[in-house]
Amino acid sequence: MxxxxxxxxxxxxxxxxxxxxxxxxxxxxxxxxxxxxxxxxxxxxxxxxxxxxxxxxxxxxxxxxxxxxxxxxxxxxxxxxxxxxxxxRKPNIIYMDDRELGSDSFEVPDDAPQDEHTIALLEQALSLLPPHEQAIISMFYYEEKSLADIAYITGSIPSTVGSQLSRIRKKLYRIIKTL
Amino acid sequence: MNDIKNDINLKEAVSRREQQLPPMPEGLNEKVMGSLEEYDCLKKKTPLHRGRGWRWVFLAAACVAGFVVIFLAPPKSAEKQPPVVIEEPTFNFQLSTFNFQLDDGQTPLEAQLAHQQEIKKKGERLAAYIQEQIKPEYDY
CATH class of the missing domain: 1.10.1740.10 (RNA polymerase sigma factor, region 2, helix turn helix motif)
Incomplete structure (x- = not known):
């Protein structure tokens, strides 16, 4: 190969x-x-x-x-x-900003069981993320790329990508609270 | 990091979202190939005789032929060459003379003036004749 x-x-x-x-x-x-x-x-x-x-x-x-x-x-x-x-291009779509979603101390449920309702809400929440955050989430969860690879793609470093993922995940759960 | 990775709900949501993305349109790659050729990203297919290797062979052959012609070919002797005949143009000038017949009591000057008048009249008649000939046949 x-x-x-x-x-x-x-x-x-x-x-x-x-x-x-x-x-x-x-x-x-x-x-x-x-x-x-x-x-x-x-x-x-x-x-x-x-x-x-x-x-x-x-x-x-x-x-x-x-x-x-x-x-x-x-x-x-x-x-x-x-x-x-x-x-x-002139941006015509407004994405969900972190500041609109309140404090960062929001607790994300760990090891929650599969739940159709949560999945549906998360799907909606994903569409509200800015494109670069959607891409990072997809690369990690769908393509199962390593943090090093995502860092290479985004021009960052692996530890920063880890922090970004954690932050985006919290943001998604905060968004579904507002839906 | 494990708790992020083990989020099965998020993983499933991302997976469903990815599956909703439309597939790549058919014929897109052919279109891209065309534009890559246009942007000179690909080597263009050239006929064999136009390839780089052949180009050098032709160049070398031309150099050898040039060398042979210039340095190795026997010079032609001047004796064998036919003499070059240069024909010079010849000009024949015929001088014409005017003889005026003097009428009775005419001086040569008067005769010359009368002759010039006659020539002038002839010229005017000729001009009138030409004018008549080139007159357009149609009327607007």
Whole structure:
């Protein structure tokens, strides 16, 4: 697998079209998912998806496999490109701010049993988070990425990501209290 | 960190939300491939004779041919070459002279003036004739 990825990277560095097709088919769905978490408009997401691969192929010479896997590296580009796209547009959606939700000393229920009502409320609460927080939560809970990988993608450090996750989780439970 | 990771409700909520995301549109990757070629991110397929390797072969062959022509080809002797004949243009000038017939009692000056008048009249007649000939046949 590692050898196959190394061959793919080498071929991409030599700008081989077949390698690019393989990159798109193997990593495209994950990249598109990352973009869609942040950009909900389909046309915009497609545009950013395209930009991600243009940037990736232009920057493949500087990619260091020792720092992160190819998938994580692509996710980093997708995350940054998507947020840059949102910043370039005039924001028309207001997300839930921490300050509106009261004190940070809110206790989150630990090891609570699965509860359909709570799940439904959390689903609603997730849509009220800012896009970058939604992406972090999805990477941790859905893709089960490590804190190191999330830190690489978001340009942070693992301990900061841990604190962010804890804070976002508390925020979600505070939001569902208001729903 | 474990308590965060073990939050089964949040995990399930995130999972359900992710499953609601629409799938990647078909044909998007083909579109991306097209734009990657447009942005010169991919090597363009070139015919074999236009490839880099062949380019150098042609260049080397051209250099060798040039060297052979300049340094190794026997010089042509001047004796074998046919003499170059340069034809100089010749000009024949014919000088014309005007002879005026003097009428009785005419001085040469008067004869010359009368001749000029005659030429002038002929010229005017010729001009009138030309004017007549080039007159347009249609009326607006």
């Amino acid at each position: 590692e050898k196959e990825t190394n061959t793919l990277i080498q071929d991409l560095r030599h700008q081989k079209p077949a390698a690019c097709q393989k990159l798109l088919s193997d990593y495209g769905p994950a990249v598109f998912r990352m973009v869609q978490r942040i950009i909900t408009q389909r046309e915009d997401a497609e545009e950013v998806y395209q930009d991600v691969f243009v940037k990736a192929l232009r920057g493949i010479q500087n990619y260091n496999p020792k720092q992160a896997s190819l998938g994580t590296w692509l996710s980093r580009i997708a995350y940054n490109e998507s947020l840059n796209f949102l910043r370039s």
